[in-house]
Amino acid sequence: MDVIAVHVDRCVGCKTCELACAVERGSEGKTLLSAVREAPQPQARVRVEGAGGVSFAIQCRHCADAPCLDACLTGALARDAESGLVRVNDDRCIGCWTCVMFCPYGVIFPWPERKLALKCDRCMHMESSACVDSCPTQALEIVNVEKLADAYAEKRRSAAMAASGIGIDGAVHLDLGK
Amino acid sequence: MGRADYDLVVVGGGAAGLNAAFSCRQRFPDKRVLLIDRESEVGYYRTLLPMFMAGNLNEDKLFFWKSGDDENLDTRLGVQVRSLDRAAKCLTLDTGETIGYARLVLACGGYPIVPPVFERAVTPEGVFPVRGLSVAREIKDWLPQRRDIVVLGGGLVGSKTSVFLRLAGFNVTLVEKEAHILPTVLSADTARPLQRHLENMGVQVKTETTIDQFKADADGAVSSVHLATGEWLPCGTFLVGIGSTPDLAFLDGTGLVEDGELVVSPTLQTHDPEIFGVGDAIYIRVAGGDKHNPWTWPQAVNQGKLAGANAFLDSPMPLKRTTRVNAQNIAGVPIMILGGPGVGSSIEARPGPGDGVWREFFMHEGCIVGGALVGDISGAGPLHFTMAGGADVSETTDELLKPRTRAFGALAWTSLGQARRANIISAKGS
Ligand SMILES: Cc1cc2nc3c(=O)[nH]c(=O)nc-3n(C[C@H](O)[C@H](O)[C@H](O)COP(=O)(O)OP(=O)(O)OC[C@H]3O[C@@H](n4cnc5c(N)ncnc54)[C@H](O)[C@@H]3O)c2cc1C
Ligand code: SF4
Ligand code: SF4
Numbered sequence: 001m002d003v004i005a006v007h008v009d010r011c012v013g014c015k016t017c018e019l020a021c022a023v024e025r026g027s028e029g030k031t032l033l034s035a036v037r038e039a040p041q042p043q044a045r046v047r048v049e050g051a052g053g054v055s056f057a058i059q060c061r062h063c064a065d066a067p068c069l070d071a072c073l074t075g076a077l078a079r080d081a082e083s084g085l086v087r088v089n090d091d092r093c094i095g096c097w098t099c100v101m102f103c104p105y106g107v108i109f110p111w112p113e114r115k116l117a118l119k120c121d122r123c124m125h126m127e128s129s130a131c132v133d134s135c136p137t138q139a140l141e142i143v144n145v146e147k148l149a150d151a152y153a154e155k156r157r158s159a160a161m162a163a164s165g166i167g168i169d170g171a172v173h174l175d176l177g178k
Numbered sequence: 179m180g181r182a183d184y185d186l187v188v189v190g191g192g193a194a195g196l197n198a199a200f201s202c203r204q205r206f207p208d209k210r211v212l213l214i215d216r217e218s219e220v221g222y223y224r225t226l227l228p229m230f231m232a233g234n235l236n237e238d239k240l241f242f243w244k245s246g247d248d249e250n251l252d253t254r255l256g257v258q259v260r261s262l263d264r265a266a267k268c269l270t271l272d273t274g275e276t277i278g279y280a281r282l283v284l285a286c287g288g289y290p291i292v293p294p295v296f297e298r299a300v301t302p303e304g305v306f307p308v309r310g311l312s313v314a315r316e317i318k319d320w321l322p323q324r325r326d327i328v329v330l331g332g333g334l335v336g337s338k339t340s341v342f343l344r345l346a347g348f349n350v351t352l353v354e355k356e357a358h359i360l361p362t363v364l365s366a367d368t369a370r371p372l373q374r375h376l377e378n379m380g381v382q383v384k385t386e387t388t389i390d391q392f393k394a395d396a397d398g399a400v401s402s403v404h405l406a407t408g409e410w411l412p413c414g415t416f417l418v419g420i421g422s423t424p425d426l427a428f429l430d431g432t433g434l435v436e437d438g439e440l441v442v443s444p445t446l447q448t449h450d451p452e453i454f455g456v457g458d459a460i461y462i463r464v465a466g467g468d469k470h471n472p473w474t475w476p477q478a479v480n481q482g483k484l485a486g487a488n489a490f491l492d493s494p495m496p497l498k499r500t501t502r503v504n505a506q507n508i509a510g511v512p513i514m515i516l517g518g519p520g521v522g523s524s525i526e527a528r529p530g531p532g533d534g535v536w537r538e539f540f541m542h543e544g545c546i547v548g549g550a551l552v553g554d555i556s557g558a559g560p561l562h563f564t565m566a567g568g569a570d571v572s573e574t575t576d577e578l579l580k581p582r583t584r585a586f587g588a589l590a591w592t593s594l595g596q597a598r599r600a601n602i603i604s605a606k607g608s
Binding site: 100 | 480
């Protein structure tokens with residue numbers, strides 16, 4: 001499965017990805033100029049997080065054992081059989097926000113004006129992902145989860161000492177930090 | 179009559195029972211599973227019934243499964259389990275048939291408690307429990323002619339039902355015997371803005387009272403109900419949404435029920451290790467001896483999945499989370515319930531800004547053990563898992579209570595090791 005991952009060392013926290021996502025995926029007009037005038041205001045599915053001088057963009061990880069899927073009250077959240085990605089079927093979503101509460105990463109966003117839960121689907125029906133394309137420092141990249149996991153395991157092996165304090169947390173723990 | 183034998187028999191085809199059946203079939207593909215339910219239809223979202231009753235949901239959106247898709251998953255619908263014989267490892271149905279099992283999952287859910295006033299007299303027409311699809315269909319057909327509705331029970335089901343019916347234009351009065359709505363999960367302070375919101379929507383809320391009399395019209399249908407506080411309410415439809423009490427009569431004499439409760443271990447086993455219990459029907463005995471039941475849809479799904487996967491394991495796995503976490507969107511006001519106050523917990527709260535926003539935590543030894551977010555639910559997901567993980571947040575409590583907090587940001591870079599949250603290819607300084 002291919003997911004979006006981040007080079008934290010390249011992310012400068014400029015939020016260009018947020019803007020690109022909101023315009024490309026949330027707006028009717030698809031241009032920044034028209035998007036800012038739209039009501040309800042377009043929302044992004046990626047958010048830039050950070051504190052203490054470190055920032056990074058974060059979006060859905062499409063967890064192997066996704067708590068949000070078990071929580072959805074209506075079947076709106078479902079895994080796409082072909083791509084393995086977790087997505088919201090807008091037609092079924094009633095905006096109850098139960099899934100928001102069940103995503104440990106805080107990457108499902110309520111969009112009250114449309115009564116829709118908003119989350120990243122990697123722009124699966126487009127040629128490429130808006131946030132990845134827009135990042136001025138190329139901090140975002142589409143990577144294969146399994147390969148990233150392998151790379152992570154390799155890095156851990158070679159730096160067993162440095163890995164202290166960080167454990168494997170769930171099936172798609174891909175942190176190459178430390 | 180002959181006896182049919184199955185590897186796994188599931189009693190109850192709600193969220194918990196169906197997920198138990200699915201996960202057993204997936205985990206142990208050679209096992210034959212039978213699902214029994216006294217309703218004639220299963221595989222629907224019970225959580226959508228208020229919307230459906232109000233006429234705001236197409237029936238095709240109600241269902242997620244129809245029987246017949248899997249030849250090794252049989253169903254017996256419209257039949258009730260009458261008794262269980264543990265020694266012979268079989269169930270008896272109301273049809274007289276017996277069904278043998280190697281493993282059994284009890285997922286019989288709960289049912290609202292109809293107030294005694296209706297039991298003593300002959301129940302008039304127009305009185306319905308809010309629980310299943312067949313009754314929800316009756317309610318849906320009944321409502322248009324009887325638009326004055328009284329909903330009994332200001333818990334989750336009653337409040338949610340009132341909101342959807344009000345949104346559909348009905349006249350709704352919600353009656354709750356405690357001092358405020360959602361009394362088991364919210365403090366009075368948190369409930370206040372929510373209650374005000376309901377009232378602004380046009381739902382009449384009557385607290386600290388209950389129904390003690392009713393009148394029926396010439397057609398034998400309920401026409402008004404009387405409150406113990408001395409007031410007659412016009413009422414063409416009376417909906418019971420209180421409680422979720424399991425009907426465990428079929429377990430009489432099995433020794434599985436203690437003081438009226440079906441209690442299971444964290445691996446969801448009763449004290450007969452071949453018999454599991456899941457969902458609204460059970461209590462889980464958690465560490466420290468406390469009994470706990472979340473009674474929510476996500477928990478029912480989770481427990482069902484686990485019981486199905488545990489059914490044929492030599493060392494079954496314990497349930498990961500037992501949090502009573504729940505979310506509602508009450509006509510534009512989002513609420514997140516993190517759980518009720520535990521014994522000995524203190525309250526940390528932060529009102530506003532503005533009317534209708536209230537964030538509060540129940541804290542115990544630096545850890546969040548419950549609480550609620552009303553009007554502003556930012557950071558809810560990370561907060562839930564921080565609570566479930568039992569992390570000490572005494573340093574960041576203020577930060578987390580702040581409206582529009584990005585709990586993620588506030589929690590990041592603490593001892594919780596939040597840096598692992600993103601798919602990180604290369605870290606700072608690497
Ligand atoms: C109107 C309504 C709205 C709700 N909204 C929410 C919400 O927004 N969020 C949330 O988290 N939760 C909500 N809930 C709660 C949630 O739906 C339940 O916690 C969940 O459905 C419990 O699932 P279960 O499988 O344990 O029980 P149930 O779904 O009740 O299933 C039990 C099944 O067992 C069958 N049965 C019982 N006894 C027998 C017997 N002897 N023989 C044969 N069959 C039997 C019953 O017919 C029933 O189909 C709501 C509930 C209701 C009623
Ligand atoms: S929304 Fe959250 S819980 Fe669901 S798959 Fe994505 S990261 Fe996992
Ligand atoms: S907000 Fe939508 S996707 Fe999320 S749980 Fe509710 S219905 Fe499902």
